[in-house]
Amino acid sequence: MRRVLIFVGFVVACDLAALRQQEVPPVRVAKISLPNPAYIGMPIWMEVESPTGYKIHYPSSTTPNDFWCNEVDVKQDGRLLQPHIGLPAAGRNGPACGWPAAVLTADSKLPIHLQYPLTEPGIYMVRFTRREYGRSAHLEIAEQSDWVPLQVRAAPSGLAEKWLTSELVMLHDTPNLRVAEVLPSLLASRDPRVLRVMIDTSYDADTLVAQIRREQPWAL
Numbered sequence: 670m671r672r673v674l675i676f677v678g679f680v681v682a683c684d685l686a687a688l689r690q691q692e693v694p695p696v697r698v699a700k701i702s703l704p705n706p707a708y709i710g711m712p713i714w715m716e717v718e719s720p721t722g723y724k725i726h727y728p729s730s731t732t733p734n735d736f737w738c739n740e741v742d743v744k745q746d747g748r749l750l751q752p753h754i755g756l757p758a759a760g761r762n763g764p765a766c767g768w769p770a771a772v773l774t775a776d777s778k779l780p781i782h783l784q785y786p787l788t789e790p791g792i793y794m795v796r797f798t799r800r801e802y803g804r805s806a807h808l809e810i811a812e813q814s815d816w817v818p819l820q821v822r823a824a825p826s827g828l829a830e831k832w833l834t835s836e837l838v839m840l841h842d843t844p845n846l847r848v849a850e851v852l853p854s855l856l857a858s859r860d861p862r863v864l865r866v867m868i869d870t871s872y873d874a875d876t877l878v879a880q881i882r883r884e885q886p887w888a889l
Contacts, residue, residue, distance in 0.1 A: 697721060697812040701797045708824035709790065711832055712854040713782040714775075715741065717797055719812060725799070726774040729766060732756065733853050734783035738766045738801060738808055743785045744794040744816070752784040766801075780853040793819045833858055840866065 700718040707713045717725055717739075729737035732755035743750045779797075787793065794816045800808035833855075840851050852870070855863050 696810050699797055699799065699812045699814040701795065701814045701817050703795060703817060703819045706820040706822045707787070708822055708828065709788055710829050710858055711782075711824060712780055712857040713785075713787070713819070713821075714854075715779050715781050715795065715797065717777045717779070717799075717814075719777070719799070721812070723799070723812070725777045725779065726766070727779055728774070728848060728853070733780070733856065736779055736784070738799060739779060740798040740800065741779060741781050741784055742796045742798070743781070743787075743819075745789075745791065750785055750793075753786070754784060766799075775849040775853075778850075780856075782857045783853060786857075787821050790822050791820075793821060795819045829858070833860055833862070837862065837866070 697720045699720060702716040702718070704713060719725075725739055727736070727739075729735050729739070734753055734755045736754075741752065743752070781795070795818075796816045797814040798810055799812050801811040802808060836851060836855055840847060840855070847870075852867075855866060
C-alpha cells in the first residue's frame with residue numbers, strides 16, 4: 670500500500686510539473702540589426718524587429734541611457750561588459766515601458782553607445798531582451814534576440830567630422846528629433862563642439878530638452 674501511495678504521489682508531481690511548464694509561454698525571438706561596421710566615436714543604433722509587432726519607444730525617460738524594460742547585453746571576448754545605466758530623477762510614469770509625454774520618439778531603435786561607449790576596435794556580441802510584467806509583480810522576459818556580432822573599427826579619416834557636421838546642422842533643422850535621435854547620437858562624440866551643445870541645451874526653452882541635459886552627465 671505504501672509503494673502504491675509513493676507511486677501515485679510521483680505521478681501527481683510529474684503531472685503538476687508538466688502543467689507548470691505548459692503555463693509558461695515560450696520566449697519569443699526578436700531580431701536585431703546593427704551597423705556593419707560601427708565606428709569608434711560615432712553613434713551605434715540597434716534596430717529591433719519584434720515577432721509581435723511591438724514598437725520600442727525611445728527615450729524611456731528623461732535620462733538618455735535609461736532603456737527601462739529594454740535591455741542590451743554586450744560581450745567582448747566572451748566576457749559581459751558592464752553597462753552605464755542612468756535612472757530617471759523623478760520616477761516613472763506613463764506606459765509600462767514608458768516614454769516622456771509629448772515627445773517624438775525613435776521607434777524600435779536604441780542608441781547602445783550610451784550604455785556601452787565602445788572605444789576599442791574588435792568584434793563584440795550583442796543581445797536584446799525586452800521585459801514586461803507577467804502574472805507576478807516582477808518583470809519577465811517577453812522576447813529576446815540571439816547574440817549578433819558587432820564589428821567596431823576606427824573611423825576612416827574625415828568620416829567622423831563629416832558625420833558630426835551633419836548632426837550639428839540637424840540639431841537646428843529638425844528640433845522635434847532632438848530628444849529622440851539627434852542629441853543621443855551626438856553623445857557618441859567627445860568633440861568640444863558637442864560639449865558646448867550639451868551645455869547650451871541645459872538652458873533650452875524646451876523644458877524637456879533642458880531636463881534631459883541636466884540629468885545626463887557629459888562623461889558617460
